[in-house]
Amino acid sequence: MSNPIRILHVVVNMNRGGAETLIMNLYRNIDRSKVQFDFLTCKEGVFDQEIRQLGGTIHRIPYISEVGHFGYMKELNQFFSTNNQYDIVHSHLNKMSGLVVKTAKKHGMKFCISHSHNTGGEGNVLAQGYKWYSGIFIPTHSDFTFACSEAAAKWLFGNRSNHAKLLNNGIELETFRYSSEIREMVRKELGITDQLVIGHVGRFNKQKNHRFLIEVFAELIKKRPNSLLLLCGDGVLRSDIEKRVRELNIEEHVRFLGVRSDIHRLLQAFDVFVFPSLHEGLPVTLIEAQAAGVPCIISNEITKEVDLGLDLMKFLSIATIDSWVDALEKLELTMINRENMQLEKLSERGYDIRNTASWLQDFYISKSR
Secondary structure (H helix, E strand, C coil): CCCCEEEEEECCCCCCCHHHHHHHHHHHHCCCCCEEEEEEECCCCCCHHHHHHCCCCEEECCCHHHHHHHHHHHHHHHHHHHCCCCCEEEECCHHHHHHHHHHHHHCCCCEEEEEECCCCCCCCHHHHHHHHHHHCCHHHHCCEEEECCHHHHHHHHHHHHHHCEECCCCECHHHHCCCHHHHHHHHHHCCCCCCEEEEEECCCCHHHCHHHHHHHHHHHHHHCCCEEEEEECCCCCHHHHHHHHHHCCCHHHEEEEECCCCHHHHHHHCCEEEECCCCCCCCHHHHHHHHCCCCEEEECCCCHHHCCCCCCEEEECCCCCHHHHHHHHCCCCCCCCHHHCCHHHHHHCCCEHHHHHHHHHHHHHHHHC
16 A cells, blocks of 8 residues: 655644644544644644654754744754655744745745634734744745635735635534533533533633633623633733732632643533634634534624624624623523534534545645645
């Protein structure tokens, strides 16, 4: 039997972010006898062990923040000069993909893909300027461009966004199907009684806007004292948010659950998913929440493409907390029948990962012939 073709995915690390979750969903659902994924990363990640078990190789180079521009370029050049066996390099670094595809092309890689997963960048003025510089190289060195939404395509590819292939952030739909038994089990495990459970899943960084969420929740408790906030994830701002929770004296109402591998179970326990991000590409977590039948109150900075027609999305402005407090205070849970969520609708909209993986597998194979 012939060996599988090997695709190099470029990420900072393989932790539980949206892009990384999508890559792992794809990886688990492709035919690995035909297509294998390898990874160029800069840091260890929680998925590393699973990647190796699935047959992938993880290469590591230092990130730019550790070695500076010239050190990073030297590492990229060294890597691609000694690892030129890849026909396809698929970069997920948003604007930073520019430096990767430029270097990959210089060393003779046949096809380079730049993939947009967001609609905004992080970092100070200097970092943003550097990312802008890196992004200049994307159009001239990318053979193909992918994006998770039209908004993400416009942000990264500008006037060339109409050439980008929209690759949906598909999920394993059945895993998220609502079950009242699982809901009761998870709530029991967490010691939740008859509380209103508000959930959030996301890295503790500026983009996710946790501080706003905490301020909203502090006001809500005055009106619905039996409310509980569950925060899943980790990140640089976690200690700041924990400090703010203490200052507001709401510790007994807020739980920090850390990075979890059982989001599909936790979603069953949520009564509502609150997501006040400053910007997003098209969040995988909101696809998962809809599959689990959870009503979502989200920032109107997020693309409307995320609403998959299940009547679960409410978009609100993050200019003021009042409308958020009001929406949560008036939330009527009895109106939503989660048992009858039509996962077929999500499948029809293209969010079944099996279909996404099948399309991508055929794409890779056709290019590397």
